[in-house]
Amino acid sequence: AYHEKVINHYESPRNVGSLNKNDPTVGTGLVGSPACGDVMKLQIKVDDNGIIQDVKFKTFGCGSAIASSSFVTEHIKGLSLEQAGQVKNTEIAKELSLPPVKLHCSMLAEDAIRSAIRDYKTKR
Amino acid sequence: AYHEKVINHYESPRNVGSLNKNDPTVGTGLVGSPACGDVMKLQIKVDDNGIIQDVKFKTFGCGSAIASSSFVTEHIKGLSLEQAGQVKNTEIAKELSLPPVKLHCSMLAEDAIRSAIRDYKTKR
Numbered sequence: 647a648y649h650e651k652v653i654n655h656y657e658s659p660r661n662v663g664s665l666n667k668n669d670p671t672v673g674t675g676l677v678g679s680p681a682c683g684d685v686m687k688l689q690i691k692v693d694d695n696g697i698i699q700d701v702k703f704k705t706f707g708c709g710s711a712i713a714s715s716s717f718v719t720e721h722i723k724g725l726s727l728e729q730a731g732q733v734k735n736t737e738i739a740k741e742l743s744l745p746p747v748k749l750h751c752s753m754l755a756e757d758a759i760r761s762a763i764r765d766y767k768t769k770r
Numbered sequence: 771a772y773h774e775k776v777i778n779h780y781e782s783p784r785n786v787g788s789l790n791k792n793d794p795t796v797g798t799g800l801v802g803s804p805a806c807g808d809v810m811k812l813q814i815k816v817d818d819n820g821i822i823q824d825v826k827f828k829t830f831g832c833g834s835a836i837a838s839s840s841f842v843t844e845h846i847k848g849l850s851l852e853q854a855g856q857v858k859n860t861e862i863a864k865e866l867s868l869p870p871v872k873l874h875c876s877m878l879a880e881d882a883i884r885s886a887i888r889d890y891k892t893k894r
């Protein structure tokens with residue numbers, strides 16, 4: 647009995663795909679979940695003002711991981727790096743009504759954003 | 771670094787869908803994984819000779835769960851109920867070269883087959 651919003655993001659995930667990781671305005675986050683062994687890639691493209699213009703993700707994770715990352719790509723588009731870096735997995739989980747056993751799936755999405763921001767900053 | 775065969779089943783899963791659960795020749799298995807909280811539905815359609823004619827699955831699970839169930843639906847089509855009931859998750863994991871942390875995903879597929887066979891037998 648999953649929440650309608652999770653099912654919707656799972657069945658029609660937004661922003662699935664890849665950006666060019668060699669583009670200097672792109673940051674790539676690649677993270678794995680210690681809890682379940684699943685992996686997620688999330689990429690951001692940042693404009694001159696430090697605003698996230700575009701976001702893409704790919705995951706080998708479960709339905710909740712797909713929904714969490716799909717939701718989060720929509721959520722951080724248009725945010726500054728600082729704002730995006732403050733997104734918490736508990737917000738994602740609440741928004742999607744994830745059951746407690748699936749909290750680590752939303753953690754994967756939080757970790758992926760941070761990792762993408764870190765990569766972008768390292769490249770600058 | 772997942773094996774090519776997992777990726778292929780994940781990206782082009784076979785036999786995704788549903789059969790009519792009210793059809794007396796259809797057995798429906800619905801199982802959940804205690805390890806990760808994911809769920810899987812697997813259905814078999816059995817002919818008069820006890821041979822599995824058709825198989826469909828749906829899962830909210832991860833890439834390895836999708837690949838395991840996709841592989842298994844192809845594998846059990848044409849088998850007798852007895853043969854299908856003997857499929858072990860370790861075979862599935864070996865065939866797909868799943869890493870140890872993903873063994874529970876193939877277990878979900880094994881459990882789903884058994885549960886579908888049980889449901890079919892209960893209906894007869």
Ligand code: FES
Nearest residue numbers: 682684707708751
């Ligand atoms: S169970 Fe691994 S990401 Fe959800």
